[in-house]
Amino acid sequence: MGLIGVMGALGLLLLGAMGADDPLILRDDAGHLHIQSGAAGTVLVQHVDVLAMLERLDAQVGDLEARTPQARARVQNSSAWTVSSIGGTLASAFDARFEDLDGDGRRDIVVVSFWARAIVWYRSLGAGAFQGPLTIAGDLSHGPRKLAVADFDQDGRPDVVATSEEGGSLTWYRNEGGNPALSFSPRAIVRNVLGSYAVQVADVDEDGWLDVVCGFRGVGHVAWFRNAGNGTISQTPHVISNAFDTSYVLAVVDLNQDGHVDVLFPGENDATEVLFGDGTGNFTAQPFNAVPTGIHALAVSDINHDGRPDVAVASFAANLTVWYAQVSSGDLWAPHELPGTLYGPRALAIGDLDKDGAMDLVVGAYIENRVVWYRNLGQGTFEDPIELLNNTSSVRCVLVDDMDGDGDLDVLAASYSGQVLGLALNPLRP
Numbered sequence: 356m357g358l359i360g361v362m363g364a365l366g367l368l369l370l371g372a373m374g375a376d377d378p379l380i381l382r383d384d385a386g387h388l389h390i391q392s393g394a395a396g397t398v399l400v401q402h403v404d405v406l407a408m409l410e411r412l413d414a415q416v417g418d419l420e421a422r423t424p425q426a427r428a429r430v431q432n433s434s435a436w437t438v439s440s441i442g443g444t445l446a447s448a449f450d451a452r453f454e455d456l457d458g459d460g461r462r463d464i465v466v467v468s469f470w471a472r473a474i475v476w477y478r479s480l481g482a483g484a485f486q487g488p489l490t491i492a493g494d495l496s497h498g499p500r501k502l503a504v505a506d507f508d509q510d511g512r513p514d515v516v517a518t519s520e521e522g523g524s525l526t527w528y529r530n531e532g533g534n535p536a537l538s539f540s541p542r543a544i545v546r547n548v549l550g551s552y553a554v555q556v557a558d559v560d561e562d563g564w565l566d567v568v569c570g571f572r573g574v575g576h577v578a579w580f581r582n583a584g585n586g587t588i589s590q591t592p593h594v595i596s597n598a599f600d601t602s603y604v605l606a607v608v609d610l611n612q613d614g615h616v617d618v619l620f621p622g623e624n625d626a627t628e629v630l631f632g633d634g635t636g637n638f639t640a641q642p643f644n645a646v647p648t649g650i651h652a653l654a655v656s657d658i659n660h661d662g663r664p665d666v667a668v669a670s671f672a673a674n675l676t677v678w679y680a681q682v683s684s685g686d687l688w689a690p691h692e693l694p695g696t697l698y699g700p701r702a703l704a705i706g707d708l709d710k711d712g713a714m715d716l717v718v719g720a721y722i723e724n725r726v727v728w729y730r731n732l733g734q735g736t737f738e739d740p741i742e743l744l745n746n747t748s749s750v751r752c753v754l755v756d757d758m759d760g761d762g763d764l765d766v767l768a769a770s771y772s773g774q775v776l777g778l779a780l781n782p783l784r785p
C-alpha cells in the first residue's frame with residue numbers, strides 16, 4: 356500500500372496497489388480522475404460516503420421521475436412493459452418466492468415444480484436475468500405444493516420449507532451454502548399426515564426463532580411447529596384449528612395490530628374464522644365474513660390506506676376477486692368486489708406498481724392464461740384491469756417485487772403448464 360506510481364507510458368497516474376481487490380485512483384488521457392474502491396467497497400470524500408449518497412440521490416431522482424406524467428403514461432401502457440420467460444425445461448410451477456439464497460445481494464427465484472417433483476431455484480444475474488433451474492431437492496417421492504423461505508437457524512442463509520399434499524410431508528431444507536452450487540439438506544418435520552398443503556413462517560411464540568405454520572387439507576388441521584432454536588423444529592404439531600379441510604391458503608400476519616401474529620384461512624363454508632394470536636402460541640377464533648368458495652389466493656395489505664391491514668382473496672370457482680376492508684379492529688370486514696370478470700382467478704399479489712402511494716392488486720387468471728393489474732385509484736377504488744402477461748398458461752402464483760433491481764415493482768407469474776415462469780418488467784423507471 357502507499358505505492359504511488361507514475362505510469363508514464365500510459366499517461367496514467369496511479370495511487371494505490373495493483374492487486375485486483377486494491378483501491379485505485381488514476382487519471383486517464385483525457386484528464387479524468389477515476390476512483391475505484393476495490394474490495395473496500397466504500398469511497399469517502401471528506402468523510403462522506405459518496406457511493407451511498409449517489410445511490411440515495413438516484414433513488415430520489417427515480418422516485419421523482421416516476422411521478423411525471425410521462426412515467427404514469429408509460430406504466431399504464433401494457434405494451435411498454437418488457438415481457439420475457441424464464442424457466443428452461445422446468446414443468447408445472449406451483450408456488451414461488453423471491454429471496455437472496457446465495458447471499459450475493461441479489462434476490463433469486465425459488466420454485467416448487469409439482470410434476471418435476473422438485474424444488475429448484477433460479478440465480479439472479481441482475482437486470483432481470485436469471486440462470487437455472489438449479490436443484491434444491493429433486494427426485495421427491497411426491498410433487499411439492501407450496502413453499503416458504505426463511506432463515507430457521509439464523510446462519511444468515513435463507514432455508515426453504517415445502518409441503519407435499521399427496522406425500523403428506525412437511526420438510527425444511529437447510530441451506531448449507533456452497534459456491535457456485537448451493538447445497539440443501541432435507542429435515543422432515545412431518546411425514547404421512549395427509550394433505551399437507553399451505554405453509555407460512557412466523558415467530559408464533561415470540562421467542563426470536565421463526566416457526567412453521569401449516570394447513571393440512573386431509574386431516575383439516577392448521578398446526579404450528581415450534582423452532583426451539585437453531586433450526587431445531589419440533590415434530591409435535593400445535594393444532595390451532597380443525598377447519599382447514601376445504602381451504603387452500605393461509606395468511607399468518609398481525610391483522611388486528613396487537614403485535615402478535617394471527618392466522619386467516621378462507622374455507623368453503625360460511626364460517627371462515629380469523630384466529631387471533633396472543634404471542635404465546637395460543638389463538639382465539641373470531642368469525643370472518645362469508646367468503647366465495649374455491650379461494651386459492653390470499654394477500655394482506657392496507658388497501659384503502661386507513662392504517663389497518665385489509666384482506667384480498669381470489670376465488671377460482673366463483674370468478675371473483677374480492678377485498679375486505681378492516682373496518683374496526685379485527686371484527687368487522689366490508690367486502691368489495693373488483694370490477695370486470697376474470698375467469699378462474701387463482702393467484703394474487705399486492706404492491707404499488709405505479710408508485711402513487713396506493714396498493715395495487717395483481718391477479719393471475721388460470722382459465723384465461725393471463726395476469727392483470729388492478730390499479731388502485733386510492734382508498735381501494737379500482738378501475739378495469741390492465742393486462743400485463745397474456746401467455747401464462749394455468750397461472751398458479753404471482754409475485755410482485757423488484758425483479759431487476761431498478762427500484763420499481765415487476766411481476767413474475769408461475770404457471771402450471773406451458774412456459775413456466777413469465778416475467779413482466781415495469782417501465783416506470785426507464
Ligand SMILES: *[C@@H]1O[C@H](CO)[C@@H](O)[C@H](O)[C@H]1NC(C)=O
Nearest residue numbers: 428429431432433434435436
Ligand atoms: C405504448 O408503448 C408502446 C411500446 O413502447 C409504444 O409504441 C406506444 O406508442 C405506447 N402507446 C401509448 C399510447 O403511449
Ligand SMILES: *[C@@H]1O[C@H](CO)[C@@H](O)[C@H](O)[C@H]1NC(C)=O
Nearest residue numbers: 508564582583584585586587
Ligand atoms: C445455537 O448454536 C450455537 C452454536 O452452536 C450455540 O452457541 C447456541 O447456544 C445455540 N442456541 C440455541 C437456542 O440452541
Ligand SMILES: *[C@@H]1O[C@H](CO)[C@@H](O)[C@H](O)[C@H]1NC(C)=O
Nearest residue numbers: 560593633634635636637638
Ligand atoms: C395456552 O393454552 C394452553 C392449553 O389450553 C394452556 O395450557 C397454556 O397455559 C396457555 N398459555 C398461555 C400463556 O395462556
Ligand SMILES: *[C@@H]1O[C@H](CO)[C@@H](O)[C@H](O)[C@H]1NC(C)=O
Nearest residue numbers: 671672673674697698699722
Ligand atoms: C367461471 O368461469 C368459468 C369459465 O368461463 C365457467 O365455466 C364457470 O361456470 C364460472 N363460474 C361461475 C360461478 O360463474
Ligand SMILES: *[C@@H]1O[C@H](CO)[C@@H](O)[C@H](O)[C@H]1NC(C)=O
Nearest residue numbers: 433434437438743744745746
Ligand atoms: C400478448 O402480449 C404481447 C406483448 O407482450 C402482445 O404483443 C400481443 O399482441 C398480445 N396478444 C394478445 C392476443 O393480446
Ligand SMILES: *[C@@H]1O[C@H](CO)[C@@H](O)[C@H](O)[C@H]1NC(C)=O
Nearest residue numbers: 438439440746747774776777
Ligand atoms: C410470452 O410471450 C412473449 C412474447 O410476447 C415471450 O417473450 C415470452 O417468452 C412468453 N412467455 C411465456 C411465459 O410463455
